[in-house]
Amino acid sequence: MEPNSSVPGNVSAPPGVPSDELLITGTFGTVLSLMYVSGVAGNVYTLAVMCQSVKCGASMYISIINLALADLLYLSSIPFIVCTYFARDWYFGDLGCRILLSLDLLTMHASIFTLTGMCTERYMAVTKPLDTVRRSKGYRKGMAGAVWSLSLLLTLPMMIMVTLTEGKGKGVKRMCAPTWSLDAYRIYLTVLFSTSIMAPGMVIGYLYSRLARTYLESQRNPINKKENKRSPKQKVLIMIFSIVLLFWACFLPFWVWQLLRLYDMSPQLSSQTQKCINYLVTCLTYSNSCINPFLYTLLTKNYREYLKNRHKKFYRFTSAFRKRGSGLQCSSWGRSMSSSNHYDYGSETLGMSSIRDMK
Numbered sequence: 001m002e003p004n005s006s007v008p009g010n011v012s013a014p015p016g017v018p019s020d021e022l023l024i025t026g027t028f029g030t031v032l033s034l035m036y037v038s039g040v041a042g043n044v045y046t047l048a049v050m051c052q053s054v055k056c057g058a059s060m061y062i063s064i065i066n067l068a069l070a071d072l073l074y075l076s077s078i079p080f081i082v083c084t085y086f087a088r089d090w091y092f093g094d095l096g097c098r099i100l101l102s103l104d105l106l107t108m109h110a111s112i113f114t115l116t117g118m119c120t121e122r123y124m125a126v127t128k129p130l131d132t133v134r135r136s137k138g139y140r141k142g143m144a145g146a147v148w149s150l151s152l153l154l155t156l157p158m159m160i161m162v163t164l165t166e167g168k169g170k171g172v173k174r175m176c177a178p179t180w181s182l183d184a185y186r187i188y189l190t191v192l193f194s195t196s197i198m199a200p201g202m203v204i205g206y207l208y209s210r211l212a213r214t215y216l217e218s219q220r221n222p223i224n225k226k227e228n229k230r231s232p233k234q235k236v237l238i239m240i241f242s243i244v245l246l247f248w249a250c251f252l253p254f255w256v257w258q259l260l261r262l263y264d265m266s267p268q269l270s271s272q273t274q275k276c277i278n279y280l281v282t283c284l285t286y287s288n289s290c291i292n293p294f295l296y297t298l299l300t301k302n303y304r305e306y307l308k309n310r311h312k313k314f315y316r317f318t319s320a321f322r323k324r325g326s327g328l329q330c331s332s333w334g335r336s337m338s339s340s341n342h343y344d345y346g347s348e349t350l351g352m353s354s355i356r357d358m359k
Helices: 019-056 059-075 078-087 093-127 129-133 137-161 182-220 232-262 271-337 345-358
Strands: 162-165 175-178
Touching: 019 059, 019 078, 019 271, 059 093, 059 137, 059 271, 093 129, 093 137, 093 162, 093 182, 093 232, 137 162, 137 182, 182 232, 232 271
Parallel strands: none
Antiparallel strands: 162 175
């Protein structure tokens, strides 16, 4: 099912490898190696930057650290895949089968669950801002731990039921294969497709449709007509949705291809064509982890802008409130010290209008 597990079906070729197949394998290995170098460099840089910013406890930074960690773990399987494709054998033992084939599922679910959590957090920040502010750093770390625990729970069946088998025929080498029946394997992969693509997609689609309706209503009745351009908060929402769309664009073709073959619904294609499609969808999944660091950089830039504007608005509100309080206190003191019953309405009106202008 996974890119790693698609190897066993192709390692039964005779020792003499055709030149065209060697060319395809070489191209595939080169592309994956370049993705590995660029993706690891980008995600390590993201982690280095985020670890400096996470001290403030903002949920966005903790979520991006989790996404970058998931990308790094996913990219770490590339050297083993490239080695297996070139050697046409599995050299990493039974434990390697269980860990490497499960790593793809673990990181895939951790990424989409984290993105779903980010969308939920942004939705709550818009609809219930006070509840979001009251959440502690420990709560956000606990949610991150829950995401990884749930992802591991969904991955455990693959880790337990996959084993290394020895080939019996001539030219058949070692391969990783599930030990359960075909029907059980189909059900399991269908469940994983639902938990990694379908269910998160429905939740995120619902949240963004509600947010879109909220913003449309706010545009019809704007509080400040001068704010026609997108606010930092809107930019953050757009960037999160861009990361979600990239995830679906990279992983949906892979899942569709795997399920078509699993349910014997794939078109009649030659083995060479099927191998090329398998290489293509595999590269597409890894490209997600290479592009993500650039989106993380843009997201954190917009998020810093959003936090800065929020702090400015909060400071203006508290400053105006304090000035208003001190003005009212001075007015009351002046009235108590005055021996006259006359009231200077003009000065009082002027003072209140200046307070309103400060807000």
